[in-house]
Amino acid sequence: MTTSVRARRPVVPAARMGDEPSIPTLTALLARRARDAGDRDFLRFPERSWTFADIDAWTSRLAHRLIGTDGVCPGDRVAIMLPNVVHWPVAWLAALKAGAVAVPVNYGYRRGDLAFVLRDSGARTVVTDGERAALVAEVLAAEPDLGDVRILDVADDGSEAFPISTPEVAVEPGTLANLQYTSGTTGFPKACMLTHGYWARLGWVCAAAAALDGQDVLLTAQPYSYMDPQWNTALALTLGAPLVVLPRFSASTFMADVRRHRASFVYVLGSMPTLLFKQAPHADDRANDLRAVFCSGIPVALHQELEDRWGAPWREIYGMTESGVDLFSPFGDRAAVGSGSLGTPVPSKQVQVIDPAGSGAVVPEGEAGELVVSGAPLMSGYWNRPDATAATLRDGWLHTGDLVVRRPDGGIQLVGRIKDMVRRGGENVACAEVEAALERDDRVVGAAVVAVPDDILGEEVKAFVQLGTGVPADRATARDVLDRAGAQLARFKVPRYVEFVADFPRTPSERVSKPALTARAEAEPGTTHDFARPRS
Template sequence: MSETIPHLLRQAADRHGRREFLRFPGHLSLTFADADAAVDRLAGALAARGVRPGDRVAIMLDNVPGWPLTWLATLRAGGVAVPVNVRYRAADLRHVLRDSGAVATVTSAEHAPHVPGTVHLFDALDGDAPPPGVAVTPDDVANFQYTSGTTGFPKACLLTHDYWVRTARILAEAVRVRDDDVLMMAQAFSYMDPQWATLVCLVGGIPLVVLPRFSASGFWPAAREHGATLTYVLGTMPLLLHKQPPAPEDRANRMRLVLCSGIRPGLHREFEERWGAPWRELYGSTETGPDLLVPIDDTECVGTGAMGLPPPGKEVTLDEETGEILVRGVPMMKGYWNHPEATATAFRGGWYHTGDLGVRDARGQIAHAGRIKDMVRRGGENISCAEVESVLTQHPAVLQAALVPIPDELWGELPKAFLQLRPGHAADAATAMSVAEHARRRLARFKVPAYVEFVEGFSLTPSARIEKRHLLPPGRDQRAAPAIPVLPEESR
């Protein structure tokens, strides 16, 4: 396999021409040929504005057609894309732009005031300059893709054209793309998922429907409206969908496969029965692409938590019976930009160390068992944050939960829960005590949160996980109001 993303786009335009490629509800629809021509014009405009091969170009746009078109044009001009979350401000934004060395940022009038340095408004990127005749190779870096770590500033993964094309072909084969398929995505385009989805559609010649944002109440109506047959959900998305009131039209859709990551095993069969489609696990990371996939026909996986088998080119193992998940093979990032020590640590022993814990089931498949560092160390006891969060979200008042460690002189650390409530529930001491009692009936006493704090919502990582670093700003007393103590003093 020796392809690049610009080659994949040109090939799709030649093969599929007038077929629909990109559909942005409320904006426009583009055919493969339209997109290819638009990318040529944008690549010429970027080159005319000084973008040279190897230059980094930041993209800070909402889910609008300009996002994938700017991405593809940057690559056709020989540049390197730097996806930027539109919610970034001050520290986050400054870090990504400085660390990447981006020569310019393509954005909109709405976001431009927040962006330091050279700014190009997408709507003003016009002109008749031809696209530069740049020779791009599969080993060239296509993206500085910043990781979604829950602590500290993110690091840029160096992702090549080969990485992206391999990922797209692996996933296109896994979903068994058909001519009548419609792939729908609701994540922000700065995240990995809409980007690989774009390439899957180039490989398969099918349309990509891009929603403005994820909405639990609007997701399935949108799937019905657009005739979606394929989608991908992860992080908190499945649980938020499940918490929507059941409706008679739940099964009235064309969906034939939902790819997912980290769904709760106990709800797996219920998801399939409610919406009438198989849900199949996809496990991977920004650093490694797809690592494990459950085949569509593997009905024995339902409810087991099994994450499937490695695709061709990948090996996945555990460092012990219940241990860290290790990965090697292709696709794989080149490393972390400006972080040689972190790269060496991640790839020690020739394997990429994921930071995820896994356990093998009776069939020999790996199930996810939590994050190595997502723990609270209370005295001599280790508390899995994921385990406690799972219990907390089973309370009828709780929409989302995040458990974090806070320092304690006696115990070392204590668990504190941040809770987002469902509408109609009061953010008061009575609700906090009710949630704590709910946890106390289901967990060992040492796992029950010592403090509860209510929040309006959470900042999410690109993988739709709660970004916990924003919950613990330096200098704040995490025991003080609005925190509510929910355990007796002697137990805290």
């Protein structure tokens, strides 16, 4: 199926990667594509495709509806709680045309997660579907301060009667576009404030890094509430190229979808490469149009085999919600294959490796230190979290919490994390949030959540739990404790492993010493109850 070699004219030449984007807002990008590529496919979902002109008209009508019917004003927050359906990017772009701020909400959130995000963001409207409308209504009814939040069901968005002209709302590169919630090092999720300029820059840099053009076909399978489909949308707008959106990631069908849709560019992360490689080899593995795969966390031992199996170059790209993209390995760099390097900074970023103890001193090459980055794009800060913003953004430098070493070749290599969180596949799970959910159970005296290695997901969630007097420390109790915590948490945050302990080793300040706890568990293993979840 591989297409013949053709002359490539990247939309953003590599030499311009560090330049300011020529069109600096998402709304202006969509307007431009509606004019110069209106009849080209923009969004391809299983049921049908929509052109740039289709989406431009639909989002304008919906923006007028949000303004005229729902009373949405510039700066108001519009929450979006939908699965991977076309209404997700339509609601996002419509909210931005109305001058509003989108609040992506994980579709798997339960009542506690949803209530927190709606309260914290101050959302005025929730765009959802029939399956989640009842949950949203239940949360709104139970929370007095959310009583005036409106629900917009996408089954009938009521936009047909409104004009297709773009609302006359001022949108600038610095205009806030998203409150993107991400689990940080501790506590409940924090919302990164991301501007139009952030998204435009992210699409611009990735277009240049992968040398993409309007004839490429992008494909994504992650939930739209996460970063990846959103920056893929910004990338499609930058290129004037189509984005194929799958309902979900399935290791057993992903590469068949890549072949069927003739995708030439994909981004994968977390456990996805390993899960894909574990699928039985197929005679058509190399019969695809892939020419560029970006990945965060390529398994070093599999890197060459991944390229050999599917006949396309795989390269590392590193970033965070807070910073978009920081490092990458160019596709022409064969030395990167299997090296474990995260790459070198994109031209619009500067990086340092500093003393993790907090002195701020730059550490020598080969010595582990914290990766800090500056430049563009970067978040504006954390919504409603001035202290967290001040701790993370210091003098223009974003402190990532990742421990890295600078290699002799100039590349950056990840060696660990300072942060107290579990990186389960593509998800960040804040340990403190899970501990709080476990400790709401009256039978639980205390809980400590740690990461344990997993050969598929990278890390899994383990909970050490101290029970009250007389509570049986058996599997049935463990299961019931997890079920109760799971009613408050998204499924991916629920621990897989539970080990009961009589007490916790503590620091002089009476905090649980997790290093001492894990060391004790290794030296004197207790009974660990494993509640493995099915994997696709």
